[in-house]
Amino acid sequence: xxxxxxxxxxxxxxxxxxxxxxxxxxxxxxxxxxxxxxxxxxxxxxxxxxxxxxxxxxxxxxxxxxxxxxxxxxxxxxxxxxxxxxxxxxxxxxxxxxxxxxxxxxxxxxxxxxxxxxxxxxxxxxxxxxxxxxxxxxxxxxxxxxxxxxxxxxxxxxxxxxxxxxxxxxxxxxxxxxxxxxxxxxxxxxxxxxxxxxxxxxxxxxxxxxxxxxxxxxxxxxxxxxxxxxxxxxxxxxxxxxxxxxxxxxxxxxxxxxxxxxxxxxxxxxxxxxxxxxxxxxxxxxxxxxxxxxxxxxxxxxxxxxxxxxxxxxxxxxxxxxxxxxxxxxxxxxxxxxxxxxxxxxxxxxxxxxxxxxxxxxxxxxxxxxxxxxxxxxxxxxxxxxxxxxxxxxxxxxxxxxxxxxxxxxxxxxxxxxxxx
RNA sequence: GUGGUAGUAGCUCAGUUGGUGAGAGCGUCUGGUUGUGGCCCAGAAGGUCGCGGGUUCGAUCCCCGUCUUCCACCCCA
Numbered sequence: 268x269x270x271x272x273x274x275x276x277x278x279x280x281x282x283x284x285x286x287x288x289x290x291x292x293x294x295x296x297x298x299x300x301x302x303x304x305x306x307x308x309x310x311x312x313x314x315x316x317x318x319x320x321x322x323x324x325x326x327x328x329x330x331x332x333x334x335x336x337x338x339x340x341x342x343x344x345x346x347x348x349x350x351x352x353x354x355x356x357x358x359x360x361x362x363x364x365x366x367x368x369x370x371x372x373x374x375x376x377x378x379x380x381x382x383x384x385x386x387x388x389x390x391x392x393x394x395x396x397x398x399x400x401x402x403x404x405x406x407x408x409x410x411x412x413x414x415x416x417x418x419x420x421x422x423x424x425x426x427x428x429x430x431x432x433x434x435x436x437x438x439x440x441x442x443x444x445x446x447x448x449x450x451x452x453x454x455x456x457x458x459x460x461x462x463x464x465x466x467x468x469x470x471x472x473x474x475x476x477x478x479x480x481x482x483x484x485x486x487x488x489x490x491x492x493x494x495x496x497x498x499x500x501x502x503x504x505x506x507x508x509x510x511x512x513x514x515x516x517x518x519x520x521x522x523x524x525x526x527x528x529x530x531x532x533x534x535x536x537x538x539x540x541x542x543x544x545x546x547x548x549x550x551x552x553x554x555x556x557x558x559x560x561x562x563x564x565x566x567x568x569x570x571x572x573x574x575x576x577x578x579x580x581x582x583x584x585x586x587x588x589x590x591x592x593x594x595x596x597x598x599x600x601x602x603x604x605x606x607x608x609x610x611x612x613x614x615x616x617x618x619x620x621x622x623x624x625x626x627x628x629x630x631x632x633x634x635x636x637x638x639x640x641x642x643x644x645x646x647x648x649x650x651x652x653x654x655x656x657x658x659x660x661x662x663x664x665x666x667x668x669x670x671x672x673x674x675x676x677x678x679x680x681x682x683x684x685x686x687x688x
Numbered sequence: 689g690u691g692g693u694a695g696u697a698g699c700u701c702a703g704u705u706g707g708u709g710a711g712a713g714c715g716u717c718u719g720g721u722u723g724u725g726g727c728c729c730a731g732a733a734g735g736u737c738g739c740g741g742g743u744u745c746g747a748u749c750c751c752c753g754u755c756u757u758c759c760a761c762c763c764c765a
Contacts, residue, residue, distance in 0.1 A: 272756075329764080378764065379689080457765090535765040558765080610723075641723045649725040660723060674725075 276377075276386025282600070288389070290597050291418065291583055291590075292371055295391040298414035299369035302406065304393060306369050309350035315340035317349050329376045343375035347392045348565070348578060355396055356571035364397025364574065367406070383554060383585040391581040393559075396566075399575040401513040404542050404561065407579045409520045411546065411557055418586070419595040422524045425556065427546045429513070430532030432539050432560070434506035438487050438499055442480050451476060452484055453533040490530045506541075513542060538562045546581075548589050556589060557581035602652030605632040605671075605688075608644035610660040618659045621669065621687055628688045648674060 273279050280288055299306065315332050332342040344350060347370050355362065370392045377386055393410055395403040408427060415425055432453075439452065451474035455467045464485070471481050490496050493510055500507055510528070517523045534543045543560030559579030566574045590596045605625050609618040615638070622634035633651070635644065641658055648656040656672045663669055669687065671680045 275756075376764095379762090382759085384765095555765080642721070642725080644723095645725040647725085656725080658724070662723080672724075677725085 274386075276380050278385060278387065286600055287587060287590075287596055288583065291586055292389070294414045294417035295369075295371055295581070297417050298410050299391075299393065301413065302367070302410040304367045304369035304410065306371075307351070307354065308370055308372060309344075309347070309354060311343055311373060311375075312341050313344050313350060313353075315342045317353055318342050318345065329378050331375045331377055344372070345376045346374055346580065347372050347390060348394075348562075348580075351392070351394055351396075351578075352566055352569050352571070355574070356566060356569060359566075359572050359574070362397075365403070366394075366396040368394050368396065383588055385584055389583040391557075391583075392578065393581075394576060394578040396576045397574045398577070399563070401509050401542065402516055403575075403577040404513050404544070405516040405520050405522075407559065407577050408517070408526075408544060409522050411579055411581060412522055412525055414581075415546075415556075415586075418590055420589075420593070424549055424589070424593060425525060425546055426527055426549055427522075427525045427544055428527050428529035428532045429510070430529055430534075430543045431506050431510055431541060432533065432543055433541050434496065434500075434504075434510065434530070435487070435533070437501070437504055437506050438496075439480065439483065442477070442483075444476075444480065448474060448476055448480075450537070452480070455484060456488060456531045456533050457535070488531060491528075493528050496528075496530065509542060534558060534560055538565045538568075540564055542577075544579075548585075550592065554585060554589070556585050600652055602654060603633050604630045604653070605655045605657065606634075606648045606651060606653035607632065607657045607659065608635040608639045608641075608648070609658070610641070611638045614638070614659040614661070614664055617664055618657075621657065621659070621684065624684070624687050630688050645672075 278284075296306075315330070318330055330342045330345050332340065335341055351368065351370070355366075371389055372392070373387060374390050375387050378384065380386065391414070393407050395407055412425070412427070435453070435456070436449070439449070444452070451471060455471055458467050458470070468481060471484070476484075487499070490499070493507070493514070497504075497507060514523065514526065514528075517526055532543050532545050533539075534545070539560040540563045541561035544558065545555050546557040548554045548556055557579060559577070561575070561577045563573075563575040565576065566572060587596075605622070607618045607622050607625075609615055615635075618634050622632045625632040633653070639647070641660075644658055645656060653674055656674055657669055658672075659669070667684055668681050669684060671682060672678070673680070
């Protein structure tokens with residue numbers, strides 16, 4: 268009992284914190300539901316093997332792993348996608364694709380902490396499984412943006428940067444690059460603007476990337492529009508066709524005002540195969556709020572059917588900070604509709620019966636757990652932001668009449684027990 | 689991981705160049721009003737001054753270590 272603080276990187280949610288979390292979850296749930304996504308969930312504890320196979324060796328160092336009493340190697344999930352993949356594969360014969368699935372789950376990652384990064388967070392995932400059209404990308408991004416709009420954010424605060432892994436592969440296709448070299452190229456693009464050109468050059472040389480490829484990469488980095496990219500690409504470029512299609516669909520979804528083509532978006536995870544995207548906060552130094560993309564090979568690489576997928580992940584920590592910066596967090600608690608107090612023990616039963624009646628009507632109602640003086644009671648009613656307060660004393664007990672006080676207007680209404688809501 | 693910053697009441701922070709009993713505002717509680725909240729007034733509770741060690745007659749203050757926070761870089765996405 269020495270250290271009462273939560274473990275490093277873990278959070279307590281006091282009621283005022285929980286309220287904010289609920290507010291964000293509600294926005295996520297709202298968006299997922301009005302776009303027709305279905306919610307799913309899986310255990311927080313997964314087998315280490317599943318997480319390793321998907322993530323690769325480096326990330327497994329950041330996974331909280333342990334052995335259970337039967338020596339099974341288990342781990343806390345660091346993201347939701349492996350569990351999703353497992354569930355899809357297990358039922359791939361019986362599911363009718365495409366699926367639109369959503370989830371909100373707590374994920375853990377042992378990593379160094381900075382602003383907006385803890386060792387535990389709640390992640391909102393939207394995935395469309397089994398659809399190769401870029402309608403899937405559009406749909407996922409549109410739903411994500413709807414959740415942000417629900418919290419009061421707009422294109423003034425958020426920009427979605429759109430890139431494409433496939434486009435990069437095509438641009439570099441004239442060279443015969445190994446997987447490792449391609450990954451190094453992605454990393455270099457990712458560093459654009461963050462690190463000096465010399466640094467990028469050095470990194471690439473270390474990976475044995477030929478001089479000519481590096482030169483091409485630097486030309487690629489400077490591409491700032493789709494039209495510009497077009498001149499570098501073959502006539503029948505698939506990536507270009509996809510991107511054009513995607514931007515066309517985005518027009519009719521009404522989300523183009525958020526979008527910006529950005530060739531440097533590659534995403535860190537290895538399994539992306541097509542369009543990739545990152546939602547960034549315009550004000551807060553372009554911090555990444557959400558990200559995702561197309562991963563067409565993941566399920567088959569885990570032994571499942573060939574199923575094209577688009578996924579999006581969105582953490583609660585950054586959005587909380589962003590909303591706080593923009594002063595868009597909800598303030599007061601919602602407030603209960605009715606609160607009932609009583610003067611002495613004899614009045615308790617009457618108060619409890621009134622509360623039971625009000626609750627049967629579906630209205631929220633809190634009844635005192637012990638007798639309270641009127642002053643105490645009304646003060647508490649005020650603090651709880653109650654809409655109506657009912658105080659039962661000997662007078663009410665005798666007459667059977669109940670005074671309902673509207674706390675905002677400070678007006679009384681007298682009703683009989685039968686007239687209660 | 690490296691460098692810096694900070695840690696004093698529930699919260700935000702003063703303060704002591706080392707000296708009897710450690711301060712404010714906000715919040716909480718009580719009373720002013722044994723049947724009415726917000727405002728006001730009065731009062732109270734609440735602190736091992738992050739933790740451990742050292743120096744000293746004496747440490748919240750100085751020194752060392754450690755943990756935690758925040759920031760930057762590194763790493764990662």
